[in-house]
Amino acid sequence: MRILIIGAAGMVGRRLAEKLLSDGKLGSERIETIHAFDVVEAPLAPANGIQIEAQAGDIADAKTVEGLIAQKPDVIFHLAAIVSGEAEVAFEKGYGINMDGTRHLLEAIRLRGENGGGSYRPRLVFTSSIAVFGAPFPDKIDDEFFRAPLTSYGTQKAIGELLLADYTRKGFIDGIGIRLPTIVVRPGKPNKAASGFFSGIIREPLAGQDAILPVSDDVRHWVASPDAAVGFLLHAGTMDLAQLGDRRSLTMPGLSVTIAEMMEALARVAGHDVVAHIKRRHDPQIAAIVDGWPRDFIARRAQEAGFTADRDFDSIIRAHIADEEARK
Amino acid sequence: MRILIIGAAGMVGRRLAEKLLSDGKLGSERIETIHAFDVVEAPLAPANGIQIEAQAGDIADAKTVEGLIAQKPDVIFHLAAIVSGEAEVAFEKGYGINMDGTRHLLEAIRLRGENGGGSYRPRLVFTSSIAVFGAPFPDKIDDEFFRAPLTSYGTQKAIGELLLADYTRKGFIDGIGIRLPTIVVRPGKPNKAASGFFSGIIREPLAGQDAILPVSDDVRHWVASPDAAVGFLLHAGTMDLAQLGDRRSLTMPGLSVTIAEMMEALARVAGHDVVAHIKRRHDPQIAAIVDGWPRDFIARRAQEAGFTADRDFDSIIRAHIADEEARK
Numbered sequence: 115m116r117i118l119i120i121g122a123a124g125m126v127g128r129r130l131a132e133k134l135l136s137d138g139k140l141g142s143e144r145i146e147t148i149h150a151f152d153v154v155e156a157p158l159a160p161a162n163g164i165q166i167e168a169q170a171g172d173i174a175d176a177k178t179v180e181g182l183i184a185q186k187p188d189v190i191f192h193l194a195a196i197v198s199g200e201a202e203v204a205f206e207k208g209y210g211i212n213m214d215g216t217r218h219l220l221e222a223i224r225l226r227g228e229n230g231g232g233s234y235r236p237r238l239v240f241t242s243s244i245a246v247f248g249a250p251f252p253d254k255i256d257d258e259f260f261r262a263p264l265t266s267y268g269t270q271k272a273i274g275e276l277l278l279a280d281y282t283r284k285g286f287i288d289g290i291g292i293r294l295p296t297i298v299v300r301p302g303k304p305n306k307a308a309s310g311f312f313s314g315i316i317r318e319p320l321a322g323q324d325a326i327l328p329v330s331d332d333v334r335h336w337v338a339s340p341d342a343a344v345g346f347l348l349h350a351g352t353m354d355l356a357q358l359g360d361r362r363s364l365t366m367p368g369l370s371v372t373i374a375e376m377m378e379a380l381a382r383v384a385g386h387d388v389v390a391h392i393k394r395r396h397d398p399q400i401a402a403i404v405d406g407w408p409r410d411f412i413a414r415r416a417q418e419a420g421f422t423a424d425r426d427f428d429s430i431i432r433a434h435i436a437d438e439e440a441r442k
Numbered sequence: 443m444r445i446l447i448i449g450a451a452g453m454v455g456r457r458l459a460e461k462l463l464s465d466g467k468l469g470s471e472r473i474e475t476i477h478a479f480d481v482v483e484a485p486l487a488p489a490n491g492i493q494i495e496a497q498a499g500d501i502a503d504a505k506t507v508e509g510l511i512a513q514k515p516d517v518i519f520h521l522a523a524i525v526s527g528e529a530e531v532a533f534e535k536g537y538g539i540n541m542d543g544t545r546h547l548l549e550a551i552r553l554r555g556e557n558g559g560g561s562y563r564p565r566l567v568f569t570s571s572i573a574v575f576g577a578p579f580p581d582k583i584d585d586e587f588f589r590a591p592l593t594s595y596g597t598q599k600a601i602g603e604l605l606l607a608d609y610t611r612k613g614f615i616d617g618i619g620i621r622l623p624t625i626v627v628r629p630g631k632p633n634k635a636a637s638g639f640f641s642g643i644i645r646e647p648l649a650g651q652d653a654i655l656p657v658s659d660d661v662r663h664w665v666a667s668p669d670a671a672v673g674f675l676l677h678a679g680t681m682d683l684a685q686l687g688d689r690r691s692l693t694m695p696g697l698s699v700t701i702a703e704m705m706e707a708l709a710r711v712a713g714h715d716v717v718a719h720i721k722r723r724h725d726p727q728i729a730a731i732v733d734g735w736p737r738d739f740i741a742r743r744a745q746e747a748g749f750t751a752d753r754d755f756d757s758i759i760r761a762h763i764a765d766e767e768a769r770k
Contacts, residue, residue, distance in 0.1 A: 260588035269608040
């Protein structure tokens with residue numbers, strides 16, 4: 115089978131590609147080619163006889179996206195996005211990539227199917243976000259809570275979900291949207307995302323460095339590990355989607371944890387000396403942003419469909435430590 | 443002030459234009475110009491010294507829409523749409539008018555504002571639809587029920603609502619989306635809309651003609667009169683929208699009535715002989731479509747914001763009779 119990953123150079127996309135390369139198959143089907151697309155070429159090493167086609171380009175360009183679909187990939191993972199903070203500042207760029215890019219993809223598939231007599235109907239896994247929800251919301255958001263995003267990014271993801279459902283209903287794709295929790299622990303360097311500290315307060319102390327905690331200990335957030343995210347993608351790429359009916363976007367099961375609980379887990383796994391690297395420095399601006407984010411969900415539909423969350427925050431920390439050791 | 447009506451030749455658009463012409467003002471402000479746009483020129487007669495600029499064109503064309511905004515209308519009523527049935531069959535045309543057309547409008551306003559130093563921020567009244575909701579739903583749909591449309595038309599309207607909210611939040615427009623109930627009694631000839639019989643079973647009998655009732659008497663639906671629809675538009679065009687916060691699309695208050703209740707009202711207003719013109723002829727296809735439609739709402743936010751429903755179905759029938767007499 116042929117797999118297209120759009121956003122293959124990002125943290126989750128690359129991890130997904132590496133997992134597919136090491137498995138050699140998706141579900142029970144052998145993978146022949148992985149077409150790895152992003153704004154830069156994804157640095158992937160071939161394995162298990164799988165051919166890698168790494169390509170750099172811009173999905174805001176319809177012709178480029180047409181080219182991605184020309185070889186009719188069987189399964190498409192669409193992870194590419196301008197992230198929340200940047201989409202808020204760069205209005206046109208955000209709409210260009212997050213909305214137009216997604217629509218170009220859907221249109222390229224539809225037109226390819228119609229030109230080929232309607233037989234082309236690939237699996238499309240679209241990564242959405244809990245940013246489709248905006249405050250005020252209940253303490254626990256259920257599967258029927260309505261999307262009222264408060265960012266351009268959340269708006270663009272919500273539009274992607276609507277288009278995905280309609281193109282699926284019309285038979286052009288077999289689509290599923292998965293709303294990822296905040297991914298913790300992100301490896302690598304600190305970034306400027308407002309959510310960055312959720313990873314930073316684990317990652318930096320484990321590396322013997324100080325980390326800033328800009329919010330109070332009772333802040334609650336919805337998180338999943340990088341491995342859980344890859345697990346969601348693989349399950350979404352292989353499961354029977356007919357059971358979902360017309361409602362094709364699901365909130366993925368995460369862990370709802372407070373900062374205090376994260377710190378307690380870090381102390382259990384790595385000791386109090388490590389936790390001492392976390393320095394409290396309240397940042398009212400970040401605190402205000404985080405205050406507008408969802409804290410907890412009832413991800414019943416996803417759980418019933420076989421998506422599984424991390425076991426607990428301790429295991430998220432342990433997995434990160436194991437990853438870092440494997441990297442060395 | 444300058445008013446732009448997009449969709450001015452349609453039933454509601456034309457009625458709105460005629461009301462504005464006869465009032466001479468919107469709220470307390472004198473109207474100087476009504477720019478009446480549609481796919482055909484709206485046949486409007488000047489009144490109260492108001493200049494009419496009637497123009498025919500296609501909002502799927504970005505340049506055309508730019509031209510509509512060139513003269514910076516103060517209030518824009520956007521009623522243009524490919525209706526539900528046609529958008530379902532003509533996929534590209536539906537997306538072209540209902541999604542791209544709306545986005546062209548928002549973009550034209552944004553770019554006009556940025557070129558003018560950000561001072562242009564018009565009131566935009568967008569007519570949405572209860573088609574943004576899809577079955578299964580509760581008996582009464584509240585303001586926080588989620589949008590899961592089951593038609594391309596509903597998808598396009600839901601996307602319009604999301605864009606409207608984001609462009610408002612970013613300060614490019616002062617926008618409000620109003621979800622109109624099914625308009626009953628529509629004047630004129632029967633049309634092929636699946637909802638057409640809701641008007642037909644009142645309009646035709648009152649004109650001494652037989653009308654087909656394709657569904658059972660216990661079918662419940664959400665309706666408003668043409669006058670109520672114009673009232674919603676005028677209130678949306680003048681009210682202070684800041685009170686709505688970030689959630690800018692509202693379900694308009696309608697009447698939830700069954701076919702049996704409609705027929706009882708017709709008997710009260712016009713007599714049993716008139717009701718005898720209604721011929722029951724079950725149409726399983728129409729019955730199935732109608733079965734997927736919302737039946738009742740709790741339109742609390744709209745009511746709190748001052749939007750008012752028709753008093754009862756009797757008064758809807760009486761208003762239609764008065765309209766028909768005025769027309770002669």
